[in-house]
Amino acid sequence: MVLTVHGEGGYQVHIDRGLLHRAGPLLAPIARRWAVITDDTVAPLYGDALCGSLAAAGLAAQVFTVPAGEGSKTLARYETLLRALAEAGFTRSDGVIALGGGVIGDLAGFVAATCLRGLPLVMAPTTLLAQADSAVGGKVGLDAPWGKNQIGAVYRPRLVLADTAALDTLPARQFSCGMAEVIKYGMACDGEILTMLEKELPPEVWIPRCLTAKIALVEQDEMDRGPRHLLNFGHTFGHAYEALGGYATYTHGEAVAAGMAAMLRWQQGRGEDVSQSLARLLPLLEKYHLPAAIPCDTKALAGLLRRDKKGSGDGIRIVTLSAPGHGEMRRVSWDELMEGLA
Ligand SMILES: NC(=O)c1ccc[n+]([C@@H]2O[C@H](COP(=O)([O-])OP(=O)(O)OC[C@H]3O[C@@H](n4cnc5c(N)ncnc54)[C@H](O)[C@@H]3O)[C@@H](O)[C@H]2O)c1
Numbered sequence: 001m002v003l004t005v006h007g008e009g010g011y012q013v014h015i016d017r018g019l020l021h022r023a024g025p026l027l028a029p030i031a032r033r034w035a036v037i038t039d040d041t042v043a044p045l046y047g048d049a050l051c052g053s054l055a056a057a058g059l060a061a062q063v064f065t066v067p068a069g070e071g072s073k074t075l076a077r078y079e080t081l082l083r084a085l086a087e088a089g090f091t092r093s094d095g096v097i098a099l100g101g102g103v104i105g106d107l108a109g110f111v112a113a114t115c116l117r118g119l120p121l122v123m124a125p126t127t128l129l130a131q132a133d134s135a136v137g138g139k140v141g142l143d144a145p146w147g148k149n150q151i152g153a154v155y156r157p158r159l160v161l162a163d164t165a166a167l168d169t170l171p172a173r174q175f176s177c178g179m180a181e182v183i184k185y186g187m188a189c190d191g192e193i194l195t196m197l198e199k200e201l202p203p204e205v206w207i208p209r210c211l212t213a214k215i216a217l218v219e220q221d222e223m224d225r226g227p228r229h230l231l232n233f234g235h236t237f238g239h240a241y242e243a244l245g246g247y248a249t250y251t252h253g254e255a256v257a258a259g260m261a262a263m264l265r266w267q268q269g270r271g272e273d274v275s276q277s278l279a280r281l282l283p284l285l286e287k288y289h290l291p292a293a294i295p296c297d298t299k300a301l302a303g304l305l306r307r308d309k310k311g312s313g314d315g316i317r318i319v320t321l322s323a324p325g326h327g328e329m330r331r332v333s334w335d336e337l338m339e340g341l342a
């Protein structure tokens, strides 16, 4: 399956099993020499497949490995990579491949965006979260000492290669974490995704559906000023739950899962009929071992919600559902949000 992101600097998104083994001919028109930036879990799993395919197409590849995990999305790691690329003699006509999950996509993407004012970037996502969501849309960046994702850019990749066979080795908790975002696409953008999950269709069927929804929003709103906020369904409460757990107790996906359910319960508390949405959401969360609630102190939650970047003045922007597959953006007052929590 091949999708296209339109507009200036448009690019294609390939989704299929075995793509890493067939990458060479797809990359050859973009650059002849590649820096493969990956992590120490993914490198031994998929490094050889990708580099072998590049070599077979007559392309040069050099692998740069960082430790797996969010801890690598730092300025220090970024500088180390820039220096390594410079020392290896990479030039503006050479490319960067981000081989890994969302951490590598963000980190290697930011390296590509800023090294010599921009090297061609190819995303080769290997987690479900990255394949169904983060590899498309162009957001790249780092965590800062003062907050997550506080340094970044919007930089379009030249190509995205999502090899769904890579999902076979993904640990179950990582798979579930990605499923939370997939379910989010179903709940907020496209109810057909929910039906596909209920029918237990394979990822090759619903990943393109998630990306199609994301591409439609990105094409309208690449800089994330309006419609793209729909993708924040479940994230208002989700971010607060993540912070409450010190970013260690719950994965992002678990927090978002509970955040989606919490938002529907908030709507229910206001007398809105969300029974259909809950009836679709809750069984899917259970099926993918995701929490439908995270116990927490309302006061602490309120404090964290107040810090949410979408809050401004006394209002806060939230995403609610009018029906399964239909998200809507609303601005509510701080008091309205809090009343629903009580
Ligand atoms: N740019 C965006 O639009 C965007 C959107 C959402 C999230 N993100 C970012 O994505 C990051 C989270 O991404 P993630 O959940 O993919 O985390 P991750 O990149 O840390 O990957 C999770 C773990 O899985 C391992 N792994 C990756 N692929 C594997 C495979 N095929 N088999 C076995 N293990 C594998 C990794 O080594 C890592 O230990 C966060 O930093 C978040 O901020 C970015």
Ligand SMILES: [Zn+2]
Pocket: 181, 235, 252, 256
């Ligand atoms: Zn998310």
